[in-house]
Amino acid sequence: MLQTSKTFFTDVVVCGGGPAGAAAAIAAAREGKGVILLEMRESLGGLCTNGYITGIAGNVDGLSLEWLERLDKEGHAVMRPHLPVVEPEFGKAMLEQMVLQSEARILYGAHVADVNVSDGKIQSVIVYCKQGKVEVKGKVYIDCTGDADVAFAAGCPYDVGNAEFMGLNQSVTMGFRLSYVNLKKYNKAVADFKKSDIYDVTDVVRGSFIVYKQDQAIKNGDLHEILSPGNLVYPMPGDPECTDVTLDATHTFDCHTDDLADLSRQIVDQHRKVVWFTNFLKKYVPGFENAVLTSFAPMNGVRDSRRVVGEYVLSEYDLAAAKKFEDGIWQHSEFFDAHVPTPGHHTASRHIHAWQPIEPGVCRPTQDAEDYVMNPYVVPRPYEIRTNPREYCEIPFRSLIVKGVDNLMVAGRCFSSTYHANGSFRVIAPSMGMGQAAGIGASMVIDKNLDAVRELDGKLVRERMIELGVKLNELPGGYWKTIREFEGKFVVAGTDWIQIINDKGENPTQM
Numbered sequence: 001m002l003q004t005s006k007t008f009f010t011d012v013v014v015c016g017g018g019p020a021g022a023a024a025a026i027a028a029a030r031e032g033k034g035v036i037l038l039e040m041r042e043s044l045g046g047l048c049t050n051g052y053i054t055g056i057a058g059n060v061d062g063l064s065l066e067w068l069e070r071l072d073k074e075g076h077a078v079m080r081p082h083l084p085v086v087e088p089e090f091g092k093a094m095l096e097q098m099v100l101q102s103e104a105r106i107l108y109g110a111h112v113a114d115v116n117v118s119d120g121k122i123q124s125v126i127v128y129c130k131q132g133k134v135e136v137k138g139k140v141y142i143d144c145t146g147d148a149d150v151a152f153a154a155g156c157p158y159d160v161g162n163a164e165f166m167g168l169n170q171s172v173t174m175g176f177r178l179s180y181v182n183l184k185k186y187n188k189a190v191a192d193f194k195k196s197d198i199y200d201v202t203d204v205v206r207g208s209f210i211v212y213k214q215d216q217a218i219k220n221g222d223l224h225e226i227l228s229p230g231n232l233v234y235p236m237p238g239d240p241e242c243t244d245v246t247l248d249a250t251h252t253f254d255c256h257t258d259d260l261a262d263l264s265r266q267i268v269d270q271h272r273k274v275v276w277f278t279n280f281l282k283k284y285v286p287g288f289e290n291a292v293l294t295s296f297a298p299m300n301g302v303r304d305s306r307r308v309v310g311e312y313v314l315s316e317y318d319l320a321a322a323k324k325f326e327d328g329i330w331q332h333s334e335f336f337d338a339h340v341p342t343p344g345h346h347t348a349s350r351h352i353h354a355w356q357p358i359e360p361g362v363c364r365p366t367q368d369a370e371d372y373v374m375n376p377y378v379v380p381r382p383y384e385i386r387t388n389p390r391e392y393c394e395i396p397f398r399s400l401i402v403k404g405v406d407n408l409m410v411a412g413r414c415f416s417s418t419y420h421a422n423g424s425f426r427v428i429a430p431s432m433g434m435g436q437a438a439g440i441g442a443s444m445v446i447d448k449n450l451d452a453v454r455e456l457d458g459k460l461v462r463e464r465m466i467e468l469g470v471k472l473n474e475l476p477g478g479y480w481k482t483i484r485e486f487e488g489k490f491v492v493a494g495t496d497w498i499q500i501i502n503d504k505g506e507n508p509t510q511m
């Protein structure tokens with residue numbers, strides 16, 4: 001058995017340097033605490049940068065806004081009302097600068113593999129690295145590994161997958177990067193398609209240019225299945241000709257994302273599908289004729305894995321009902337987006353099922369055929385509910401507090417939530433918001449000399465977030481304001497999310 005070769009001491013130990021972890025480290029350090037940020041890879045940003053998920057979903061505010069604005073100032077972000085885009089390499093470098101400027105310390109190549117727990121508290125985490133085993137001791141720990149590795153090692157309760165799908169996780173999608181693309185030509189082809197007679201927003205094939213093209217390729221025998229449900233092509237900031245793009249497109253099904261052998265199977269599957277999809281794009285899609293596959297994302301695109309069971313488990317019904325909390329630390333107005341674990345007609349469930357309509361959610365009776373595809377093992381409940389984008393739900397601070405040990409918090413996609421709630425909240429801006437709140441909370445727990453994180457009144461964290469400029473007392477602005485003020489009605493699109501369309505067929509947002 002390897003002995004630990006070194007021990008580090010600090011106040012706050014942040015495990016995982018993705019969007020949530022970077023934000024947690026910055027926030028705790030800016031409150032004056034000693035912070036060590038442990039990241040198993042060699043750069044920050046997690047799925048956003050290393051997974052090539054470069055479009056930032058959710059309500060951008062607080063540290064996510066600061067990161068984007070700093071990148072934009074240097075020409076490395078595309079600021080737009082919804083899904084602003086970051087250049088992944090500069091994104092990593094900027095996050096690193098923000099962490100270092102906050103005076104938090106980063107340890108790269110530091111895989112948190114184990115914990116020492118006694119007296120109901122984590123006493124230290126054990127890191128596997130080039131020095132063998134290293135111990136890192138702190139007062140408060142924040143698990144931002146995305147997979148709740150720390151909570152798992154500490155024996156805390158967690159959930160994984162979806163009971164409706166026999167415990168399977170959401171489908172997995174690896175990002176990739178293409179060069180020598182003519183994005184302007186592609187965008188024009190999409191715009192022309194939308195003006196053509198073929199286009200029908202309510203149809204799963206004719207409502208999307210890229211799906212329609214894949215359908216043609218299947219008919220010609222060039223593809224055997226729809227590999228990508230939509231046109232998630234992100235321009236590379238700083239490239240005026242848009243010849244470089246990142247994409248997350250292809251789906252791998254029947255996944256268990258906490259299983260080593262299955263994770264390896266997913267990666268091989270993704271490599272094959274990305275190659276097929278690139279060949280399809282080159283042959284069928286205007287603008288991609290000369291595309292070159294520059295790289296697979298260095299981090300596999302796992303959407304969900306373990307979700308801790310915390311002091312509050314945020315549910316899909318809270319989101320549908322646009323619930324507010326006294327200790328609400330983030331506003332969220334995005335749609336449900338749990339990508340369906342099994343292959344089928346629909347790629348993502350952008351609605352949930354309920355026994356009754358839930359206001360202000362957008363409700364309609366369950367549409368049988370489609371909903372059985374999305375619920376292979378159970379009978380769906382009688383109502384479909386979609387989120388109402390004119391409203392928002394808050395994330396309570398309590399859903400960041402892990403049960404089982406006293407000094408552990410969580411932030412990011414492994415926070416305390418149900419499967420369908422997680423499918424919506426897991427995106428980048430809320431992950432950074434949760435990180436910011438967890439960092440502030442950790443600092444308060446130390447200042448107040450509390451015995452357990454759960455003793456902290458989350459309202460104080462909310463107040464501090466507001467003091468720091470996070471707009472928790474105002475309705476979400478920009479994109480969300482445009483939707484609130486647009487007079488139109490909700491239409492369910494073929495891709496299962498709602499569009500707002502007025503009498504003239506106009507859609508203000510291209511959601």
Ligand SMILES: Cc1cc2nc3c(=O)[nH]c(=O)nc-3n(C[C@H](O)[C@H](O)[C@H](O)COP(=O)(O)OP(=O)(O)OC[C@H]3O[C@@H](n4cnc5c(N)ncnc54)[C@H](O)[C@@H]3O)c2cc1C
Pocket residue numbers: 015016017018019020021038039040041044045046047048051053055056057058110111112113144145146147149172173174175248300301302303411412413414426427428429431
């Ligand atoms: C295909 C796909 C498409 C998506 N599309 C969007 C989108 O369009 N917009 C959007 O906003 N979001 C999107 N998301 C979601 C979003 O990218 C993630 O949910 C978000 O990045 C979560 O942030 P996080 O910090 O919680 O976790 P992650 O981004 O997963 O970061 C976790 C970090 O922890 C590190 N780590 C893990 N385990 C350990 C360990 N044991 N020790 C040390 N370090 C560890 C990892 O290396 C990583 O850096 C998408 C996700 C996927 C997979």
